[in-house]
Amino acid sequence: AQSVTQLDSHVSVSEGTPVLLRCNYSSSYSPSLFWYVQHPNKGLQLLLKYTSAATLVKGINGFEAEFKKSETSFHLTKPSAHMSDAAEYFCVVTDNNAGNMLTFGGGTRLMVKP
Amino acid sequence: SQTIHQWPATLVQPVGSPLSLECTVEGTSNPNLYWYRQAAGRGLQLLFYSVGIGQISSEVPQNLSASRPQDRQFILSSKKLLLSDSGFYLCAGTSGPYEQYFGPGTRLTVT
Numbered sequence: 001a002q003s004v005t006q007l008d009s010h011v012s013v014s015e016g017t018p019v020l021l022r023c024n025y026s027s028s029y030s031p032s033l034f035w036y037v038q039h040p041n042k043g044l045q046l047l048l049k050y051t052s053a054a055t056l057v058k059g060i061n062g063f064e065a066e067f068k069k070s071e072t073s074f075h076l077t078k079p080s081a082h083m084s085d086a087a088e089y090f091c092v093v094t095d096n097n098a099g100n101m102l103t104f105g106g107g108t109r110l111m112v113k114p
Numbered sequence: 115s116q117t118i119h120q121w122p123a124t125l126v127q128p129v130g131s132p133l134s135l136e137c138t139v140e141g142t143s144n145p146n147l148y149w150y151r152q153a154a155g156r157g158l159q160l161l162f163y164s165v166g167i168g169q170i171s172s173e174v175p176q177n178l179s180a181s182r183p184q185d186r187q188f189i190l191s192s193k194k195l196l197l198s199d200s201g202f203y204l205c206a207g208t209s210g211p212y213e214q215y216f217g218p219g220t221r222l223t224v225t
Contacts, residue, residue, distance in 0.1 A: 032212050043118075043204055043216040044158075051212055090157065100146050100208045106157045 002027040004093050006105035014113045019063075019078040021108045023091035026072060033074045034092040034102075035065055044090065050074065061085070086112045116141045118217035120205050126223045133178075133192040135220050137205030140186070145207040147188040148214060149180055152202040164188060200224045 007022040025031060032051045036044040048059025055067040065076045074091060091105040117140040127133060139145050149161040160173045162180035170180050177196050181189045188205060200223050206214040 034213055036216075041202070041219070041221060043120075043218045044206075046213055046215070049213050094212065100212070100214065101160070101163070102214060104158045 002031065002093050002095050002103045004091050004103055004105035006089075006091050006108045008108050009106065010109045010111065012111040012113060013081045015083055016080050019076070019081045019085065019110065021076040021089050021091075021110065023065075023074045023076065023105060024072055025074060025091070025093045027093055027095050029095040031093045031095050033065075033067060034094075035059065035063070035074075035076050036090045036092060038088045038090065038107075040087075047076070047089075081110075081112045083112050083114065086110055116145070116207060116209060116215045118205055118207055118215055120203075120217035120220055122220060123218065124221045124223075126225060127195050128225055129197055130194050133190070133195050133199070133222070135190040135203055135205075135222075137188040137190075137207075137217055138186055139188075139207045142186075142207070142209035144185060145209040147182065148206040149188065149190050150204040150206065152204060152219075154201070158204065162190070195224045197224050 003026045005024045034049045035047040037047050038044045047063050048057045050057045050067045058064045063078045065074050067074050089108045092102050094102050119138045146165050148163045150158045151161055152158050162172055164170050164182045167182055178192050203220045205217040208214045
């Protein structure tokens with residue numbers, strides 16, 4: 001069985017300051033992990049993915065995440081927030097099963113203040 | 115690359131009316147396809163998935179059904195909508211390992 005916990009339901013930062021969105025996972029197998037972003041009334045867009053290669057993963061829009069097996073974490077970071085980063089972010093895990101089934105975290109709403 | 119299309123974008127339907135939401139996939143063949151529902155302020159709930167034509171697996175027993183009449187077409191239906199069916203419906207697909215690609219979603223309001 002697999003699960004994902006996003007530790008903060010809401011995060012508020014000022015524009016130009018760093019962003020940290022926290023994610024912990026559990027999985028019986030070697031997992032693949034993803035971060036998706038969702039703007040209001042839009043579909044989900046893939047930000048980045050970890051699939052057992054480099055543990056530091058760079059994604060779009062300046063985001064990156066580090067896979068830490070010992071801590072079972074996959075936190076999302078960005079050095080400097082932009083107003084357009086305000087959205088809902090989902091951490092997602094799959095154990096690479098045949099059906100590509102994904103398990104979603106509850107989401108973190110990122111607010112960016114001017 | 116893979117593109118997921120969904121329509122309609124928004125829909126307002128009365129309780130007891132039927133429902134049909136369509137999802138089509140472009141840019142890949144033989145994808146796995148998925149229907150998710152997202153209630154207001156909540157995460158995603160997997161409703162159905164399909165690994166091929168005519169093959170549907172249901173994750174949550176409910177008022178909805180799904181069908182896959184063609185390789186790149188996935189339909190979500192209901193014979194009689196309930197108020198609780200309101201939400202944001204997302205179709206997703208994948209043709210290989212790992213990530214899923216999502217469509218733009220359909221906002222359903224049952225009145």
